[in-house]
Amino acid sequence: MIVPINFFVAVFFSFIGTIPPGSLNLNILQLGMDDKIKTAWRFALAAALIEYPYAWAAVKFEQFITSSPLIMNNISLITAIVMTLLGVFNLWASYRPTTYSTKFHNSGFRRGIVLAILNPLALPFWVGTTAYLNGQHWINLNTPLRLHAYLFGVSTGALFFFMLVAYLAKKIVSEIQIGTRLKRIPGFVLLALGIYAFIQYLF
Numbered sequence: 001m002i003v004p005i006n007f008f009v010a011v012f013f014s015f016i017g018t019i020p021p022g023s024l025n026l027n028i029l030q031l032g033m034d035d036k037i038k039t040a041w042r043f044a045l046a047a048a049l050i051e052y053p054y055a056w057a058a059v060k061f062e063q064f065i066t067s068s069p070l071i072m073n074n075i076s077l078i079t080a081i082v083m084t085l086l087g088v089f090n091l092w093a094s095y096r097p098t099t100y101s102t103k104f105h106n107s108g109f110r111r112g113i114v115l116a117i118l119n120p121l122a123l124p125f126w127v128g129t130t131a132y133l134n135g136q137h138w139i140n141l142n143t144p145l146r147l148h149a150y151l152f153g154v155s156t157g158a159l160f161f162f163m164l165v166a167y168l169a170k171k172i173v174s175e176i177q178i179g180t181r182l183k184r185i186p187g188f189v190l191l192a193l194g195i196y197a198f199i200q201y202l203f
Helices: 002-017 023-033 037-060 062-066 069-073 075-095 099-106 108-117 122-135 144-175 185-202
Strands: none
Touching: 002 122, 002 144, 023 037, 023 108, 023 144, 037 108, 037 122, 037 144, 075 185
16 A cells, blocks of 8 residues: 555645746746647656656655755755746747747757756755655655655656646636737746845845
8 A cells, every 4th residue: 555655645745846836837837828738748748757866866865965054055046046047048038039949949848858957946845845754654665666656656746737737828828818928927937036036045
């Protein structure tokens, strides 16, 4: 029973943990609003695959990461830089599309891989979540099968959430007319999150 429990617990916490606005779900939202569902599928699959090694690293290096002041003290700065750069890039691409930016935005899998790797919150999130779940004895990762059931659940939960966001965004767009300015909302939100993270880091 432990293997399916590990899987479903990971699915639930991965789904919940992906809800806060971030670079990945905002890009999925943008793809859904642009009615690029196939691209959204590829993006979601790539992003979910990257969750797997991040969660594995969190499990394997939990004690080292949480005890490293260099990593934990600068996670806000890393988040601020990545969010701000992604926000600027999204807005720049929407105002001044180039061959590179268009190709990058139309390539769902490549875009998903790059942005998922640059997601600075995945590692500390899974460090904290895994430590909590272990402490509550909700999961048991003492065998390879149990560990990989947990990691597969992490990727599955993220994939479910990303596709739900893309589907709901497409439904909303199909029912109401959304202008170009509203489609730039994800870029503005990313930029705002980056600025907010900078403020948190500095003050």
